[in-house]
Amino acid sequence: MSWFGSDDDDEPEFDESDVRVRPNPKANRPRTKRRPAHDDAISGLVLSVDRGRYAVLVDEDGGDEHEIVTSRARELRTNAIVTGDRVRVVGDTSGAEGTLGRIVAIEDRSTLLRRSADDTDKVERVIVANADQMVVVVAAADPEPRQRLVDRYLVAALDAGIRPMLVVTKRDLADPSEFLSHFAGLDLEVFTSGRDDVPLERIGAELVGHTTVFVGHSGVGKSTLINALVPDAGRATGHVNEVTGRGRHTSSSTVSLRYREAGGSGWVIDTPGVRSFGLGHVDPTHILDAFTDLAELAEECPRGCTHLPDAPDCAIVEAVAEGRLGDRGPARLDSLQRLLTTFRLSP
Known part of the structure; x- marks a missing residue:
């Protein structure tokens, strides 16, 4: 039989258009944005991040609390996952050696x-998620305290809606009174400590029921303080270089640690020491919002008022000058203006 033409009227005629090509199911399958529902996913808390692997605590409230190692799902490849994140996990969540779950x-x-590389960089670097408190650790000496760096931490905390606190270490080396006077106008809880006098109970009482991130310049004693609060933390400690006056970076990663005491528990997040802290991402209105008494007065300010000393017809400046905020008014205004100025300056 001839497939491409025949003199026999009973035989069908075919040409190349009649040949049916078998499709490639993978190449021709329509793309879809639908993703698995992952109804079997369980909740977890990210404790640390290390080169694409995430230590996650699961069954935190189920009585079988344990740590697992996870990776991220492909659909989250453009999303930053950081210490403190609450996530949903599938896969092997037993925590057995060699197993790997997946964050979905x-x-x-x-x-x-958050922080940015510098004040002109709008690209933000997320440090931790879901913290509601920040402890800024600064040394009274060795290394010398840096007011502007502390100001930057405070601005970042206020922008994020996080309550800041201040711990001054090495009180036995220098009197921190003059340094602390710069923060007199802030509603800021302050703790001071010396080599043999660390107020662990007072600091610990503030940690119960909270997630608290600890930040500070290298060499100020942050890791030493965390080891005292969380005895099994095992955070590396270092010393200050006698020539440069700078501390050595000892905490190389951000990690979340459980704080426990008789009155309850909380989470302590240790972060690597830094020497600069960019504020390119900050919304300056959040700084004013933290000064509730001054924010009310700002409603009477002209549109676009900067609230700085040279701002014309600033209602806050006028109220302080007239004594309407009492003896504390000038210190409050000075703190606000310093933080607003800090936001506008380079590190």
């Missing part, structure tokens, strides 16, 4: 502590 979703975050 990041739950809504209550706060984000």
Whole structure:
């Protein structure tokens, strides 16, 4: 039989258009944005991040709390997953050696502590998620305290809606009174400590029921303080270089640690020491919002008022000059203006 033409009327005629090509199912399958529902996913808390692997605590409230190692799902490849994140995990969540779970979703975050490379860089680097408190650790000496760096931490905390606190270490080496006077106008809880006098109970009482991120310049004693609060933390400690006056970076990663005491528990997040802290991402209105008494007065300011000393017809400046805020008014205004100026300056 001839397939391409025949003199026999009973035989069908075919040409190349009649040949049916078998499709490639993978190449011709329509793309879809639908993703698995992951109804079997369980909740977890990211404790640390290390080169694409995430230590996650699961069954935190189920009585079988344990740590697992996870990777991120492909659909989250453009999303930053950081210490403190609450996530959804599938796969092997037994925590057995050699097993690997998979993070498939990041739950809504209550706060984000961020920094930028410098004040002109709008690209933010997320440090931790869901912290509601920040402890700024600074040394009274060795290394010398840096007011502007502390100001930057405070601005970042206020922008994120995080309550800041201040711990001054090495009180036995220098009197921190003059340094602390710069922060007199702030509603800021301050703790001071010396070599043999660390107020662990007072600091610890503030940690219960909270997630608290600890930040500070290298060499100020931050890791030493965390080791005292969390005895099994095992955070590396270092010393200050006698020539440069700078501390050595001892904490190389951000890690979340459980704080426990008789009155309850909380989470302590240790971060690597830094020497600069960019604020390119900050919304300056958040700084004013932290000064509730001054924010009310600002409603009477002209549109676009900077609230700085040279701002014309600033209602806050006028109220302080007239004594309407009492003896504390000038210190409050000075703190606000210093933080607003800090936001506008380079490190």
